[in-house]
Amino acid sequence: MSKIADAFKNGKAFIPFITCGDPNLETTAAAVREAEKNGADLIELGIPFSDPTAEGPVIQEANLRALSGGVNTTKIFDFVRELRKDVKVPMIFMTYANVVFSYGAEKFISTCAEIGIDGLFLPDIPYEEKDEFLADCHKYGVDLISMIAPTSAERVAMIAKAAEGFIYIVPGPDVAGDMSGVIPKLKSIADIIRENTSVPCAVDFKISTPEQAKAVADISDGAIVRASVVRLFEQYGTGAPVHVGEFVKSMKEAL
Amino acid sequence: MTNPNGRFGIHGGQYIPETLMNAINELEEAYNFYKNDPEFNRELADLLNNYAGRPSLLYYAERMTEDLGGAKIYLKREDLNHTGAHKINNVLGQALLAKKMGKTRLIAETGAGQHGVATATAAALLKMECVVFMGEEDTIRQALNVYRMRLLGAEVIPVKTGTATLKDAVSEAMREWADRISDTHYCLGSVMGPHPFPTIVRDFQAVISKEIKQQMLEREGRLPDAVLACVGGGSNAIGSFYHFIGDKDVRLVGCEAAGRGIDTFETAATISTGKLGIFHGMKSYFCQDEYGQIAPVYSISAGLDYPGVGPEHAHLYDIGRAEYVAVTDDEAVNAFEYLSRTEGIIPAIESSHAVAHALKMAPKMDKDKIIVVTISGRGDKDCAAIARYRGEDIYE
Numbered sequence: 001m002s003k004i005a006d007a008f009k010n011g012k013a014f015i016p017f018i019t020c021g022d023p024n025l026e027t028t029a030a031a032v033r034e035a036e037k038n039g040a041d042l043i044e045l046g047i048p049f050s051d052p053t054a055e056g057p058v059i060q061e062a063n064l065r066a067l068s069g070g071v072n073t074t075k076i077f078d079f080v081r082e083l084r085k086d087v088k089v090p091m092i093f094m095t096y097a098n099v100v101f102s103y104g105a106e107k108f109i110s111t112c113a114e115i116g117i118d119g120l121f122l123p124d125i126p127y128e129e130k131d132e133f134l135a136d137c138h139k140y141g142v143d144l145i146s147m148i149a150p151t152s153a154e155r156v157a158m159i160a161k162a163a164e165g166f167i168y169i170v171p172g173p174d175v176a177g178d179m180s181g182v183i184p185k186l187k188s189i190a191d192i193i194r195e196n197t198s199v200p201c202a203v204d205f206k207i208s209t210p211e212q213a214k215a216v217a218d219i220s221d222g223a224i225v226r227a228s229v230v231r232l233f234e235q236y237g238t239g240a241p242v243h244v245g246e247f248v249k250s251m252k253e254a255l
Numbered sequence: 256m257t258n259p260n261g262r263f264g265i266h267g268g269q270y271i272p273e274t275l276m277n278a279i280n281e282l283e284e285a286y287n288f289y290k291n292d293p294e295f296n297r298e299l300a301d302l303l304n305n306y307a308g309r310p311s312l313l314y315y316a317e318r319m320t321e322d323l324g325g326a327k328i329y330l331k332r333e334d335l336n337h338t339g340a341h342k343i344n345n346v347l348g349q350a351l352l353a354k355k356m357g358k359t360r361l362i363a364e365t366g367a368g369q370h371g372v373a374t375a376t377a378a379a380l381l382k383m384e385c386v387v388f389m390g391e392e393d394t395i396r397q398a399l400n401v402y403r404m405r406l407l408g409a410e411v412i413p414v415k416t417g418t419a420t421l422k423d424a425v426s427e428a429m430r431e432w433a434d435r436i437s438d439t440h441y442c443l444g445s446v447m448g449p450h451p452f453p454t455i456v457r458d459f460q461a462v463i464s465k466e467i468k469q470q471m472l473e474r475e476g477r478l479p480d481a482v483l484a485c486v487g488g489g490s491n492a493i494g495s496f497y498h499f500i501g502d503k504d505v506r507l508v509g510c511e512a513a514g515r516g517i518d519t520f521e522t523a524a525t526i527s528t529g530k531l532g533i534f535h536g537m538k539s540y541f542c543q544d545e546y547g548q549i550a551p552v553y554s555i556s557a558g559l560d561y562p563g564v565g566p567e568h569a570h571l572y573d574i575g576r577a578e579y580v581a582v583t584d585d586e587a588v589n590a591f592e593y594l595s596r597t598e599g600i601i602p603a604i605e606s607s608h609a610v611a612h613a614l615k616m617a618p619k620m621d622k623d624k625i626i627v628v629t630i631s632g633r634g635d636k637d638c639a640a641i642a643r644y645r646g647e648d649i650y651e
Binding site: 050053054055057064073098099101102123126127128129146149173174175 | 260268270271272273274276278416417422429432435436437531532533534541543545546547549
């Protein structure tokens, strides 16, 4: 059982996403500490990538801000090593396959384990390509997080059965803006997941308000919030951490 | 060459978000059905022959041959296809496939604009909606093609992110597809991206080498000694090579864009300067930095200005079946002018990279040797840019 399971022991989990180095690593460190202090159950740390093909414009911009600020994988490892001296909340890295691959998969994943990163979420590694990194993840005890979108019931079950850490549910394509219409669809996915695994699942769906977070947490084990957190960095820059703390607090209270 | 999960040696694969897997699986299933469907193949052949103007000529470049004094040079005239490039071969295939799948909307990325124009053309013909993503930088370099696409009824969306060139247009098209699959087919323009695209696009472009082989046997009674084509993602090159892969005596030469030189950062020569990586759905060679960040590539040619190369090319390189050379902007511009003056054929600046290598190669070969150079597109779209490169003050 990985440390990620702890994130789901305190009621519904709240999972914010923060891009490392946006606009600098000092700000990221302060924001992580604020998020932990205000009740974040798990923190998703983004390692920026030049071409984040699975992101919308808000997080694309954050990636570019971070890269132009000069962060790289080595600096982020050093930063997390330092952060882990006092930060206890489970943390995962979210990045793209090439960042891991180019660093050397084993070197990257063993370093994750060494510095206290509990899981790895790579949106461009679907079920079919997991073998690229799975052996190293198992060798060093880092969970390789799976994403599930509305596909077929068979596919959802297949991914759920092999999942570890937690499962990332996304609404997928052809979704009109209104959340109320999507909730039943997400619930049916969460139900299939629960029939096939005890691994917890959380929903990422353009959540910006505590009410929305509660709505998705009610049908799953938690809420993942990405763009709304990143927007605070876009808006406040180095002043973002205190706002991140307030945001996390309001979200966690609603769950 | 393809094994069931879309690998070419170690290259290829399906490195895409889960949100795209439904669409990719649906496409693979449909393609596997229709590629063997007689009715589909009849309709496609009709479009290729009676709309796109196939077969394209294999032209003996006698003046060029005489001038260079070496190998006999033939030009495969893909520039004579409707819309002026090889791109139409793939687009008609994919658009017809999409239509059979019940899709009503095509999206595409484009670099030079040739693939965008071809997609807009097929969409007009087959009464489909069309949206083309094009790097903002490229919309400026290729303003005429932007107008052509709009004229054909397509919407052109300038992509401002990243380097605002082809790779960013691909990323944006992938994002759009991940958001809207039910009515939309992503008509990918090169032999790249996740499986099954590299195989589908290759199969639709393989008509080029199929014709070269037939035409060469009719004209010369034998196979050529070398086939040359330019390589960005690599669709006209794989199309030109495919039916010769088993003919070990035919040299296959891919000509990459070196930009200002492979020893500079202003290059797009992926096989010469890139390293193994995972991007845009595939494992292949990519121009990237030591942390795996994709490099901002450069070439005078918007169509070759891409930081990766198709996985089958990466494999042909690994096993030594094809060779890949780098051609600079200067060499390509010289070849652009040379072919125009010598044969009265204005090649696309992309194709000029292959012509440039032929200029180096042919004189060193005996007169009884034969090389085929694929002229992947026509150069009208490049005239203003080349004139500016030569210091003339011309704007479209």
